[in-house]
Amino acid sequence: MSELVRIENLKVYYPVRSGFFNRITDNIKAVDDVSFTIEAGQTYGLVGESGSGKTTIGKSLVGLENPTSGKILFEGQEVTQIKQKKAINYNKDVQMVFQDSQSSLNPRKTIGEIIAEPLKSFGVPNKIGAGYGGERSFEQSKVDERVLELLDIVGLPARTISQYPFQFSGGQRQRIGVARALATNPRLIVADEPVSALDLSVQAQVLNFMKKIQRDYAISFLFISHDLGVVKYMTNNIAIMHNGRFVELGTTEDIFNDASHIYTKRLLSAIPSLDVSQREAKRVYRKKVEAEFTQHQDTYYQQDGKRLRAYDLQQVTKTHFVALENGGV
Amino acid sequence: MWQTVLRRVLLMIPQLILVSILVFMLAQLMPGDPFYGNLNPNSDLATIERMRHAAGLDLPWYEQYIKWVGNVLHGDLGTSYVVNKGWAVTRIIGQRIWPTLSMGIIAAILTYFLAITQALLAARNENKLIDRALMVWNTMTSAVPSIVFYFIMMVLFVYIIPIFPISGTGIDDSQNFTTNFFGNLSYAFLPALTIALFSTNSIFQYLRSNLLDQQAQDYVRTARAKGVQIKDVFRKHILRNAFLPIASGIGYSITGVLGGAIFAETIFGYPGLGALFVQALSGRDYTVITALMLLQGFLALMGGLLSDIISAWVDPRIRVK
Amino acid sequence: MKEKLLDAKDVSVAFKIAGEYQTALHKVNLSINRGEVLALVGESGSGKSTFAMSVMGLHNPEQTQVTGSIKLNDNELIGLTERQFDKYRGVSVGMIFQDPLSSLNPLMKIGDQIAEAITVHDKQSKEVKNRVQQLLLDVGIVDAKRVSQQYPHELSGGMRQRVMIAIALANEPDLIIADEPTTALDATIQAQILDLIKEIQLKKNAGILLITHDLGVVAEMADSVNVMYAGQIVEQASVEELFNNPKHPYTRSLLRADPSDVNPGEDLYAIPGTVPALNDMDHSKDLFLQRVPWLNDEVVNAPVSEELQKVNAQHYVRGNVWKTFEFEEPVNNEEQV
16 A cells, blocks of 8 residues: 555644734634545545534645645645645646535536536546556547546436536536546545535435445545544545544544544444434433533543643554543553 | 724725825816916916916925825815805815705615615515516616706795795804704705605615515524514514615715715705815815815715724624724 | 324425426325324425425415315314414424524524514513523523523524524424424534433423434434325334334335445445426326336336325335335446436
């Protein structure tokens, strides 16, 4: 396995201004000293509740946000700031799929134009597949050909080319978003809540098909979601975020079978189960976890002003990291 | 909040300086000047030149500007050359500003009152006859030049049904304030009402569509689910939310007081600042023109500030930090 | 003996679209007992919210036709005038909505919004202030005094939904309608709000009509379940029956589409096709069968009895296909959206 992206001590702060001279008096720490590595061809889940900073990490990764400090390395090369990303055409390798497919597709452009856009700026690779580094063509005929091919991969008919985003359902638009992301042969796709606006049956279609693309083209996936059920199904590795910090990091088994941080336990206990016979027992357990979360905060968090700040991650096993003081010993 | 207001007021100083330079240059750019304007066959050119020299009008504009600023800082806006020859500009404006303010404020209040009433009626009866009638009326008043309506109102209420006085402001320097105030009202009311009647269109259209938008909001459904009658939902919930984007415009209506008065004051023979501006302009009365334009610039800046204060006051979501 | 609270018979709703009435809800029958949580499940467009709005009488009367019978405590609701409806909304039935931020008036203090729910029905009430504080305490807001002076934007999503619940509870209604009450909330907050609703329901012995698309929420909360598809109920069962012994092809498809119960190695079941448009709904057939590609036309187009078929005393299903229905293996997931 080879390292694709490494994030080192990433911090994204938003200044708070106040007073007569509008000076910066405080910072909102959206992402507060986070490090992790994405390996080629692997899937990662980034889970947290609203305001946890998970989307900010996604945006910093694709270049929609300039980090305050820390480093982002792509195959060892620094791409922390937006201009560094531009210098090496980083966005042909890292693409994003957004939650709201309605607003992320330009309503005045045809689907053909939308998918052709990245092909025109980065060229059409000779074949589809993550990391294919060969020649790229800028010929119009190649672009048209590839657009059709991409539509076929995401299961949309050829006539889609001349249609507009409003003519499609949420699930179809999400497919178009994936086709656009796929166009440049990315090594990594960052998917920010790609299915949370969809009905269950449509969600299933989109998830199946993202999984298939990931497998077929060996693309790394960073799946950002608040839904642990979806993340469990989609990814092999999970990071749990709270207040801009990682509280737990491990394989999907580590998180689901051996959760060690109280916040992870709290998230897990909150997932409704389809097993009706267990619901009273689950409710009791949930109350217990909730009580522990409120009563033993100093075991799991440092105080940072009024905010709970998780400790640094400590290694528990080869794959499993937990944010406990001295590793919880 | 008050810190912000103070900062904004301090920021107005450089803005005003910029405005004053602009105003001064523009006035100089007008063809002619107060003395050549009064040229007649008997004029002695040498005398005019002497008068221009005495007034400093033969200096380059920046020297005139520096001199002028020095005087302004001492509260001296110069003396009028033409309109009220020899009077201090501050005295002229001081005399004329009250009629304009009283008319402008009455006009603004009436405009909002009429526009809100009409918009509520229209929105409550969407697509019904009354709604359509109000739409047509408002489109018409904004399409036809307002002067036409001014003449109609003038003829109607001064000559045919003479319930309002012909011209003047009802203000007499020898009277005390209350006498002047009430005397002025009967003179100010007709032009104010006329302005209001025919300028509801933009507020009406905007408010009507806001009311209809707000009607479809989730909080309206909540209020209905509580058992609140639809008319009370309008009164207690919808109106205030719909009025929000318009409330910020109230501040700017102060800015419009001067500009809106120009036609109305001239036609109704109501000698306020608007009429003064027209007189000064035709006589190239530099000192008066610059003073009035500076006043207008000041009002525009104040209007902006006032609008922001009103917005923050009516909308709890806007916190002025 | 269970006391019947809400009894809906043959409720149909049609919306006027481009001058013609289109049926959005077709002959819905269901009843809720006092102290019971009845879940109405279905995807967007299934008609579940349309039913709730009919119980509240909140459809636009000029563009909606509601027929059938809805009785609450034996009083008929269909055909009431607006004024009559105003007297019972918020008194006998309270409603909680999906998005608590947009459902609260942004310009009104929290305390005033709760107080309005009381004063609109009881103008003389002198205890309003105390009752507002008590309601806030009841929904778990300890800092009641301060919160009642705040505006909606100053509260978190979970707090806002608690306020919405306080409004719905203001007059101790017999029936509470909760329309996707936790869809806009984070998982931990969802759990807290669901627990709160359950707690209140037990304490007040109220009936709850819970509308949701989330099977997990159903399993967590409901006593009985009605599954809706394209404006009709396709399956009606106790919650244990529904999850342990689902019958209708739609219910079974939904359960197989839920990722939380599926092994990551397997594909999810993706229901092919889409819900038919309002003007394309022939309610004499089982409309879901159009979306089962391996059934032949004869089965898909067969007329279906209006009565649900009995599986057992706690379980009723629409049509007869459930008796023989099997998924085709392997699951076909290449179908288009």
